[in-house]
Every structure is written in C-alpha cells, then in structure tokens.
Amino acid sequence: AQKVTQAQTEISVVEKEDVTLDCVYETRDTTYYLFWYKQPPSGELVFLIRRNSFDEQNEISGRYSWNFQKSTSSFNFTITASQVVDSAVYFCALSEAPHPSTGANSKLTFGKGITLSVRP
Amino acid sequence: KAGVTQTPRYLIKTRGQQVTLSCSPISGHRSVSWYQQTPGQGLQFLFEYFSETQRNKGNFPGRFSGRQFSNSRSEMNVSTLELGDSALYLCASSQEPPGYGTEAFFGQGTRLTVV
Numbered sequence: 562a563q564k565v566t567q568a569q570t571e572i573s574v575v576e577k578e579d580v581t582l583d584c585v586y587e588t589r590d591t592t593y594y595l596f597w598y599k600q601p602p603s604g605e606l607v608f609l610i611r612r613n614s615f616d617e618q619n620e621i622s623g624r625y626s627w628n629f630q631k632s633t634s635s636f637n638f639t640i641t642a643s644q645v646v647d648s649a650v651y652f653c654a655l656s657e658a659p660h661p662s663t664g665a666n667s668k669l670t671f672g673k674g675i676t677l678s679v680r681p
Numbered sequence: 682k683a684g685v686t687q688t689p690r691y692l693i694k695t696r697g698q699q700v701t702l703s704c705s706p707i708s709g710h711r712s713v714s715w716y717q718q719t720p721g722q723g724l725q726f727l728f729e730y731f732s733e734t735q736r737n738k739g740n741f742p743g744r745f746s747g748r749q750f751s752n753s754r755s756e757m758n759v760s761t762l763e764l765g766d767s768a769l770y771l772c773a774s775s776q777e778p779p780g781y782g783t784e785a786f787f788g789q790g791t792r793l794t795v796v
Contacts, residue, residue, distance in 0.1 A: 594780075594782040596784065598787075603789060604769060604771075604789045604790045604792075605684075605685075605771075605787045605788060605789045605790065606771065606773075606785075606787040607787075608784045608785070608786065611782060611784055613782055652724065656779040656780050656782070657780055658780045658781075659736070659737070659778055659779075659780035659781070663736070666737070666780055667729050667731075667736050667737040667778040667779050667780045668714065668726040668729055668737050668739070668779050668780075669714070669716075669724075669726065669773075669779050669785060670726070671716075671723060671724040672723075673723045674723060674724075
C-alpha cells in the first residue's frame with residue numbers, strides 16, 4: 562500500500578529565512594511518481610513539481626529546490642529566502658502505476674500537509 | 682485556457698438530504714478525480730473516472746457515487762447526508778489517469794456543510 566508521511570505539521574519562519582519541508586513515502590512499486598502541491602487559502606491545490614522514480618536528479622527552480630533520495634524514500638522541498646506569499650499548506654503526494662486493465666491504484670495519495678507561515 | 686470549475690462553491694444541507702456536486706475539467710482532459718478534505722483525515726481519494734468509466738474507488742460508503750459524461754464533466758452525489766460528510770470536496774483533472782504521472786489540476790472545491 563502507498564503511504565506518504567509529512568512529520569512536520571506547522572512551520573513558522575521569518576521572511577527571508579530558508580525552510581525545508583520533509584516528505585517520506587512508502588511504496589512497493591518500482592514505478593511511481595512524487596508530487597508537491599501548494600494549497601493557498603483560496604482552496605485549490607497548485608501543482609509545484611513532479612518526479613518519477615527513475616529520475617533522482619535534484620532540481621532548482623528560482624527560490625524552490627527539491628531533493629529526491631530513493632535510498633531514504635524521501636522527497637524534500639526547500640524554499641530559499643521565504644516570502645509572505647509562500648504562506649500556505651504544502652502537500653506531498655504519491656501515485657503508483659495503475660493496474661493495466663483494472664486501473665487500480667490510479668489515484669494520488671497525499672500526506673497530511675504542512676502549514677507554512679512566513680512572518681514579515 | 683480555463684481551469685477546473687467546480688459548482689457550487691458553498692453548500693449547506695441538512696442531515697438526511699442528498700447533494701450533487703459538479704466538476705468541469707480542463708478542456709481536453711479525460712481523467713477526473715474527486716477528493717474529500719477534512720481537518721482530521723486530510724485529503725482522501727473518493728473516485729477516479731476516465732473516458733466515462735470509473736477506474737478506481739476509494740474507501741467510502743456506497744452513499745458516495747459519481748459519474749462522468751461524454752464531455753468529461755463529472756458529478757458526484759452523496760445521499761443521506763451525515764454530519765461527518767462536512768468537508769471540502771476537490772475535483773482534479775488530468776490528461777491521463779494519475780498513475781501515469783501527468784500532473785493533476787485542481788478546482789477551488791465545494792465547501793459542504795451538513796447541519
């Protein structure tokens with residue numbers, strides 16, 4: 562069964578601090594996808610990044626960076642020089658390859674989310 | 682292009698009633714998934730439709746049902762509402778089903794309150 566654990570529940574930082582959001586996942590599949598989503602107060606989840614299980618290359622995109630390590634089943638997300646607009650709930654999610662005929666596992670499994678508050 | 686549209690945005694219903702929520706996916710997307718979000722349980726998968734077929738269903742009672750139309754629009758229905766059904770219901774659309782790695786785009790959700 563697939564599982565995503567976000568051990569941090571709430572993080573509060575002062576603007577311009579760096580912050581890392583942790584994500585640990587469990588899956589028996591060798592083919593899977595990992596995602597980070599951001600949920601601002603308006604409610605919709607905003608897609609941030611996707612990684613497949615065969616691509617451990619870490620990525621930097623502006624102030625955001627991601628660290629994917631299969632050896633520790635972790636997919637961590639770092640915001641550099643945080644801003645007030647980064648305040649939101651951040652979700653890590655996992656999807657496994659679906660069963661070819663039944664479609665089973667065709668879903669996203671989310672962690673509980675991390676509430677990030679960035680204070681001016 | 683237009684995003685995922687969910688209607689209505691807010692609903693207040695009484696226990697025992699039924700409710701229908703609607704989701705219009707992004708044009709060209711054939712997969713629609715539904716999730717329930719509550720403070721206690723977080724985001725939980727309800728069901729997923731692809732080309733009018735339900736391909737996957739979460740661990741919810743039979744009171745929760747859904748369907749997808751030929752234009753990919755989807756509806757979910759909850760019958761005999763209970764207080765515990767109060768939640769934010771989110772719809773996600775994607776070109777392919779979630780397991781194929783395409784990103785899902787979410788609507789703003791329908792906030793259902795059962796009194």
